[in-house]
Amino acid sequence: MNNKYKLSVICLAVLALTGCNDDDNTDTSGLESQIAELEASNAALNSANDTLTAENESLTADNSGLQAKAESYISNFSEQCAEAGVSFDYIDPNAPVSEENVTTQFMAKAADETDCMSCHTYEEPIKVPHTDYGASCAQCHDNPHVDVPPVDPGNPTDPTFPQPDKPDSLVDGKTGASGSFYYSPASYLNADYLASRLNGSIHNYEWAASTDEEPGVDTLAAACQLEGREHIKEMFPTDGKSYSLNAFSNQMGAKVIATVNKFIDDETNELVETPNVAIFGYGMKKEGDEYTVSMSIGKNNTCYNAVMNGDARLSYYEYDPMLSVKHERNQGARILGTLDYTKTSLKGFDWVTEVPGLGAGTSFTPEQVDWTKVGACSLVFKVEGIIPLG
Structure with missing residues (x-):
């Protein structure tokens, strides 16, 4: 142009030079x-x-x-941030579970008189703040990824306790075992290894909708700067809404406790016994040469039966539906326990105050318990045996 x-x-x-002069014979060929x-x-x-x-x-x-x-092709949050100009590597938040001995860490904390697990196993409708348990509960929330000297708990299937003999009938009513040939490759018979799984947790991170307490962020640029960003794979939602990075932990497996209900039938006036099965969180630790299992629960059938009958059967079970091999898909163990009436503590309805004569350190008998004064139970079982899952 x-x-x-x-x-x-x-x-x-x-044109300006030539237009007014008809007689101009200037040669313009070069210009043309x-x-x-x-x-x-x-x-x-x-x-x-x-x-x-x-x-x-x-x-x-x-x-x-x-x-x-x-x-x-972007499939995770770190790649999403890299595309936005913020680079960092994804770090599996559960890697330390297999690299560190969770049992060592748990046992060190549980050495105090107050059981750490009692902070986490209360029932509704009673809501007991952690502060009611004092400073001991603060130990439950220490960073789970601290440096712990690695301790090999041993072969999971190496028995710590004598195993039941396989009866000819395949039924063992005394221990409840079905014979060691069932699920033997899948059973955590080693008490130290079982404790490391039973006390361990799976750590997870998720994007949660913002709240007044957790206002969150609404841009990818801000999300890429959040603390803990390296532990989440899920991509940040770019829908204009605000989200916070929520960290939480769950137990590795399901924990079940079985006791026996005993009552007098109203019609026949005879003693009736029925099974009672419940799911509660419990921890396991080693004390000297013995192992104990403990839990804090409200006054219920499990607590009543354990105190009145003196024993319980506990099951720990891990299940992975994505595996085809039976003993890899199903793992865990069963625990035979008897109640320790000295370490067990029965508490009032505030879940804190021990009922006089029924506190930890004072041995009591079932006949001494006035159940109208009991609101919660911190049960401690001595582990008498660990038998195969199944």
């Missing part, structure tokens, strides 16, 4: 030749410009397509 403008100016200048060259050059530039414009549009379209394709 600049060439055209220059050409127009030249033409106007030529220059004009022709300029017109050809301008045409070539226009053509090249059209070509470059088309190529630029094509490259822009290709870049958009490649960007969309690249984004389609």
Whole structure:
């Protein structure tokens, strides 16, 4: 366009010089030749410009397509942040579970008189704040990823306790075992290894909708700067809403306790016994040469039966539905326990105050318990045996 403008100016200048003089015989062939060259050059530039414009549009379209394709391959939060210019590596929050001995850490904390697990096993409708348990509960919330000297708990299937003999009938009513041949490869018969699994947790991170207490962030740039960002794989929702990075932990497996209900039937006036099965959280630790299992629960059938009958059967079970091999898909163990009436503590309805004569350190008998004064139970069982899952 600049060439055209220059050409127009030249033409106007030529006309201005020659238009009023009919007798001017000036030779303009050289000028006409220059004009022709300029017109050809301008045409070539226009053509090249059209070509470059088309190529630029094509490259822009290709870049958009490649960007969309690249984004389609983004599968986790760290890649999402890298695309936004913030780079960091994903760190599996559960890696220390297999690298460190959780049992060592738990036992060190549980050496105090107050059982750490009691902070976490209360029932509704009673809601007991952690502060009611004092400073001991603060230990439950120490960073689970602290440096712990690695201690090998041993082979999971190496028995710590004598195993029941396989009876000819395949039924063992005394221990409840079905014979060691059932689920033997899948059973945590080693008490130290069982404790490491039973006391361990799976740590998870998720994007949670923001609340007044957790306002959260609404942009990817801000999300990529959050503390704990390296522990989540799920991509940040880019829907304009606010989300916070929520960290939480769950037990590795299910914990079941079985006791026996004993009552007098109203119609027959005879003693009736029925099984009672419940799910409660419990911990396991080693004390000297013995192992104990403890739990804090409200006054219920499990507590009543354990105190009145003096024993319980406990099951720890891990299940992975994605595995095809039976002994890899099902893992865990069963625990035979008798109640320790000295370490067990029965408490009032505030879940804190021990009922006089029924506190920890004071041995009592079932006949001494006035159940109208009991609101919660901190049960401690001596482990008498660990038998195969099944």
